[in-house]
Amino acid sequence: MSERSDGAIEQKLEALSAQVSTLVDHQRRRDELFFEFAPILKEMMAAATDELDELDRRGYFKFGREMLNALDNVVQGYSAGDVAALAASIVGILDTVRALTQPHVLKVVAQAGELVERGDSARPVGLLGSVRATREEDVQRGIAVMLDVLRALGKGAEQADRRARMHRHLAPRSQRRGHPSPRTSTGKPEITKPTAKPTAKPATTGAVSAAAHAPPKEARTIAGAALTQEGFLADSQQWTPAIAVAIAHELGIAKLDDRHWQLVDAIRADYDETGSSPNIRRMAKVSGLSTRDIYALFPNAPGKCAAKIAGVPKPVGCI
Amino acid sequence: MTERKVSLIVSKGGLDDAYPALILGNAARQSGIEASIFFTFYGLDVITQSKVDHLHVNLVGNATSPMPTMVAGLPGMENLAARMMSKRMEDLDLPGPREMLEILEESGVDLYGCELAMKMFDRARDDLVPQVRDVITAGDFFDISEGAQIVFT
Structure with missing residues (x-):
């Protein structure tokens, strides 16, 4: 046993010594390289210095310095x-x-x-005069051109405005404070008040805005499926009848009878077909139940309740 | 949820006067809020059988109307505007005023006519659409609206 382990140690030592000798060899070659290169480098530096001296005499560096100054101005300005x-x-x-x-x-x-330049000779024209002038063909063409220019100008202004609004919208909240959006700037003094503060305590304002963005409640789950904050199923594909029963129970509907299921099935079928949640009017149409029935089945906010139980998103629209 | 209740008053009979109240009433019920609507003065047209299908859009004196007042006052203009708006609503799959009233009644919105306005315009109970629950006085309306938020549209 011990002889075998001795043999193994010996082998490892041999491998190590081989590695060490390779390293030493490398180091020696590197030293030689430096030794040989030093004179060449010196020669090159001397040549380069002459070259630079020549360039300096021709004013390159002065020009470069000035350019750098100019660049500095540009960088600071933009x-x-x-x-x-x-x-x-x-x-x-x-x-x-x-x-x-x-x-x-x-x-x-x-x-x-x-x-x-010849403007002195032009006679002043009043309102009627300008109306009369619009009968001239040249004036008409001029007006057409002016209108085109105005149109292009308006379009450009609108795009620029939209872009600016988009930038403001995408900017971090702390920066947005400085530029109140048109919606919030109703001219009330208290709205502009926060602009004075953020520079004083950037850390705290950042924390506050982060907290304002955070959802007020943890996302809930029911029967293993995630719900939105308003209690709608986050992913309608996850829906099972068991989830429907669980949500109904939470909404205070103890038992879902046949007519409940008739409505739920119709809602799900319609959602699969159209890709949007039906409103109450459409629920009535696709399920064959009357609006009165639907209100009776889900006494409190029937549209939302039925959509929740059927596992489809919140219906949009007013009808 | 706390018991919420809303009472809407409709005093004008234009299409643009009727719709907001009808839609608000419906939205209230959809949100589980009790709702009633009181139709008075020209608003009575909205629940009158012979008028409900022919409600017009108010153009004259309407600052938001895209049509100049001088043009809007010409005969037939309101008819045209009403027809255009109805067409637009149809495209959006919005029910017409009569169907809206049916939906409201089925949703449990209580529709009331004003007794004084009925006398003034010389209308009988039979002239109104069947969805109207009752004809009441202003005082009755306030009794019914106890605890409700009252909205004058």
């Missing part, structure tokens, strides 16, 4: 987001510049400028 936005719209900018510098556009602008 955020990373601005630059990204610029990159995204560079094609648009170039297109605009090209469109503006087309010969015929320049000609129109030049004509307009000429007219302004």
Whole structure:
């Protein structure tokens, strides 16, 4: 027994010594490499210094320093987001510049400028005069162009407005405080009050907003299936008759009789078919029961109760 | 849930005056809230057999109407607007006023006519739709509405 273990130890030692000698070998080669490279590096550095000296004489570095200063100004003035936005719209900018510098556009602008210079000779026109002028063909065409411009302007403004609102909406809550949305800015002074505070205690406001976002209650489950906060089945596929009975029991309906089941089956079938929960009117239509019956079966908020028991989402709509 | 109760008063007979009250009453019942609706003055048209299917949209004096008042006052305009709105509601699968009244009655909303308005417009009980539970006075209405939130639409 002990002889065999001795043999094993010996083998391990041999393997170790082989590894050590490989390492030493590597180290030695690395040293040689440095030794040989040092003079070459020195030579290269000298050459590079000459080169740099030449560049300095030609003013490259001064230029670079100034460029860095300029870049610094740009970085301070614009955020990373601005630059990204610029990159995204560079094609648009170039297109605009090209469109503006087309010969015929320049000609129109030049004509307009000429007219302004000759403006002294134009006679003042009142309301009736301008109405009369709209009979001229040139004026009519001009109005059409103006309307097109206004249309494009309006469309652009609307898109920009929508984009701005979207950004505000997506911004973190702490930032949104600074820009009250149109809905909340009713002009009451107390609404603007919080804007003064958040800088003072950023940590606490963050915690408060996080708490405001947190659901007030833990999500409940019933018979192993998850419920939404309002008590509707989270996933209608999980529905079983046992879950229906459990939910009904919780809603104060002790026993589901045949007519309850008739309605529940009809609701589920309709939900599977249309993909949306039926309202009471549709429940009556698909189940063959009358509205009066449905109210009798589920005395308290029948639409919601029946939808809960049938395991479909909350019905939307007013009817 | 605490017992909630709501009483709605309809005093105008336009389609746009009737619908909000009818829908609110229905929504109340759907939410398990007791509801009653009191039809008075021109609101009586909403529960009058010969009128309920011909309710118009008020265009003149309606600041939100897209039609200029000068145009809205022309003969036939209200008819046209009512027809357009009815068409729109049909597309949305909204029931018409008469069907709404039927739904309301089945849902357990109590519909009441105003006694004074009945006398004023010279209408009899038979002129009203059968869904009306009773013709009562304003005082009766307040007795019935005890503990209710009263909404004047």
